């Protein structure tokens with residue numbers, strides 16, 4: 001059996017079982033999700049990260065392409081207590097190193113105490129702990145990945161559901177999960193999937209009923225073109241966003257985002273809707289959060305565990321965003337109606353003011 005080492009920024013070096021060979025570096029994060037490993041591994045939001053599964057057995061129902069959220073695996077490497085052969089073979093086939101037989105409780109404790117941290121990993125014949133340390137030394141901070149949008153976005157516009165007769169959505173693809181597109185198509189929308197740095201003129205040519213900013217990896221402030229786009233359209237066009245999309249919309253409208261200690265990643269994050277008092281269970285995968293919504297956005301939903309903003313509404317503009325993943329996949333489907341609410345913005349929400357009768 002080949003050796004496998006994981007070097008953490010905390011100074012710890014762990015030894016585990018080699019499950020897929022290679023070397024890698026990235027930001028170490030963990031998810032508590034107990035299902036949905038195919039969806040998580042193909043979620044572009046995990047680009048440049050090393051994903052630890054805290055649930056102890058990953059891969060027990062195989063690997064099926066129809067559950068993928070994109071066309072490749074995005075985390076740079078995977079850590080687990082136990083990976084089945086199905087998952088290990090899939091990771092190996094895509095060149096993504098993997099280590100299991102780790103005490104993932106130690107890994108999670110390190111990340112909870114030290115925050116999402118840099119990590120190096122080395123798996124293969126003749127490797128030593130120093131190979132993992134060498135990877136760690138070369139690891140960049142997440143905010144330094146300024147071109148991360150280009151790594152995950154479409155290069156050219158793609159039109160989906162061209163024959164649908166519902167609203168036209170311009171989806172700014174900052175690393176969109178397939179289920180976001182599917183959720184819009186299922187509601188009869190035509191979706192123009194556009195590059196993360198699409199120009200204002202190219203969006204104007206689409207003449208969208210809704211501008212929708214997707215989820216995606218990295219630091220929202222590195223998505224300058226998408227921030228500019230929201231500013232250019234928000235006065236005349238309804239704007240929606242999911243996860244990174246919420247953060248980009250906030251940055252565009254005078255809000256501020258910040259990095260969390262270790263973020264929220266899992267499928268049972270409780271969210272309180274402040275108006276209805278209702279709590280829903282949500283799927284989450286983020287390391288940044290909106291710290292200040294600014295003067296144009298109102299916080300309408302919060303995380304029950306730490307009060308961070310989970311939903312924003314425009315005060316004077318038609319804006320609706322979520323920090324969690326209403327499209328589920330994986331996780332609970334309690335919040336799919338977000339997509340109905342977004343598309344409802346395509347038709348004027350406010351009924352015209354009643355004209356007083358002449359007397």
Ligand SMILES: NC(=O)CC[C@H](N)C(=O)O
Pocket residue numbers: 045214215216217218219220242243244245285286287288289
């Ligand atoms: N799922 C996402 O869109 C993640 C958003 C952002 N990259 C974060 O970590 O906060």
